[in-house]
Amino acid sequence: MVDALSFVVAALVLWQLHVPTPPRQDARAGLKRDLTYGWTFILARPALLNLLLTFTLFNLLTVGSGVLRPLLLTGTLADDIAAHAWTPSTALAALYTTLGLGSVVGGVIISAWGGLRERRTLGILIPLFVAGLAQALTGGTHSVLIASAGLVVYGLMTPSAAAHSMSIWQSQVPPEVQGRVFSVRRMLSQFTNPISTAAAGLAAAHLPAGAVLSWAGVAAAVICGLQLLNPAVRSLDDPAPSIHPEPTTG
Template sequence: MTRSLFSYRRRPRGMTGFLFIWFGQMLSTTATSITTFALYLWVIDKTSGGWSVGVMEFFFFSATLLVAPIAGIMVDRYSRRATMLVYDVASLAITLVILALYFFEALEAWHLYIATIVQGIGYAFQWPAYRAAISTMIPKARYVRANGMMYLLDDVPDVFSPILAGVVLGPLVGLTGILIINVFAFVISITALLITDIPPTPHTVEGENSHGAFWKELAFGFQYILKRPSLLGLQLIHLAGNFFSGIALSAAVFYPMILLRTGNNTEVLGFISSVGSLAAVIGGIVLTLWGGIKRPLHGVLWGWIISSFLGLALLGLGQGLLIWLVAVAIEAACDPLTKVSDDTILQRKVSPDLQGRVFGAQSVIAQFLIPFAPLVGGYLGDRIFEPAMQTQSALSNFFGPLVGTGPGSGMGLLIFLCGIGATLVGLSGYVLRPVRQLDDLLPDHDAVPAKSASVQKQHDADKTVKDGKKKVLTPGV
């Protein structure tokens, strides 16, 4: 019998299959980042301000966060391939609609709001699906390497997209050409997903018992984490750390500090931001090539400690370009270490058929305060810290020798305090016993105790009787 071109034996699988998918995603993610930057420039020019860009970002993040728990259910219920395709197919459709509207000169800012909502929903499916698929596609020893490569998908486009969109592709092909390139990139990434062999998700007794009514499954990921103090403590560390770093690095605090201290020099701000993106890429590449974190918990905690103390705190103290560059580079380079280590822990500890819902719940818990961080940071910086540091006050008298008392010193002090706060958050992981002993308290999901194995046998036997089939269960298998 003639095999089809993409028969099971011919399909790329394992690490090779993962590389196929990753390459397709790198193309589509880079093209999307270029398109997003070009659309930001278009909407700023169209509306004569940056408010619309902020609204687009708000809609994207809010849609992702709200849909994440539902997406986790779908990731566990249906094939990983199908849920991985949701983002690419939705984004392809939206890109085609935007292209048509722009071509016929009918594109408006509110169209882009709807587009970002759709993309945000698709992204809510994409990230947990890919993180869960890693545990079924490749060996556990390569989780760190694969996760490092996944985080390069976020960081690499940030380095090149502003240059490509604003300097190279924009003048050459315009927004129409950029959108067409994005369409072709999505076609390639979708093709890579379709031709790659993605193994079915293995089922466990715990996974089978977790299915039920929609609301039960919606709450399952949260209940799973809440019942395990080690995982809950780890996610609360991310929750607090993300809030502090979200304030310090928000456009409402970080940007004003640099601009106020440099006399509104946007070139310096852009250079510092590019160095940070490049450092994150280097950090991701190092993890990808190394791939050998034996105890990912240390990667999470030390990632927070180093990035916060030598990154954020130093950034707030700095009053010149060199210190800012060093601080931003340290903070950004540690970011992949923290995130990759956290993903690796969940991939090792959580059964594959539960990972979609657990990853969805983890995203909500860890990032819940992020939308509020810029609001809090903007209020504290503008209303409290900046005025206090430029007048005779307790803050200026105590912290003035550290951060100065001129314009931007209040924002610098806020960043410094956030760095100290996030450092303490990282150190708390070594104080809290459930977090400190996570590896001892939570065995890996593939280290099945004897009792669990017998439960699995009984489950198989019950199913055999129920189906009316005869099956011999060999002892010890």
């Protein structure tokens, strides 16, 4: 019922919005060029490609955490659960409730704030860096409360990163080609999700779930930290000359 209500609310919000449909500039381009246009556009812009690869790797290292968190109940968190006379169900509910609470609060904050108007890449990379460390904390601690705190922080950070990323893409990509470019963007950023889920399961069969979570979180934080030093990514904060010209196709 709660899920159904959330979909109704989302539909009502969309119903009140005007979503423009810009006219195509190349109406007779054909299906083949439609299928390749998004790839060509992104590959011709190293800054956007680097940003996309950052999210792709972050998803690879974090999406599988959904498989690993329940295994913490019989691993690193088992003694703490027993010491407080909790049940595994209670502990798991605490983990996922705090994660959801953090995500909701993070979404409300970025919606009310509106995000950074300048240096928007900091609004992506710093939250992702902190989220990676929060995942590492969740996997490394022996306390349910600290693990829950790590999940709150993780949930708080991801809406900011997603919002700032979308802001950059919308400002860098002409409206009339956003559908073609964004479809490729979404596929590349999320094709690692099933790979991450499968890899997490395989890793947990041979290694402690907490260790896998921690090292994956540290790796995600390191990648985002290095991207803070990447001049190609930082150039996304400059005025975008790429919003108008078409990419060359040779």
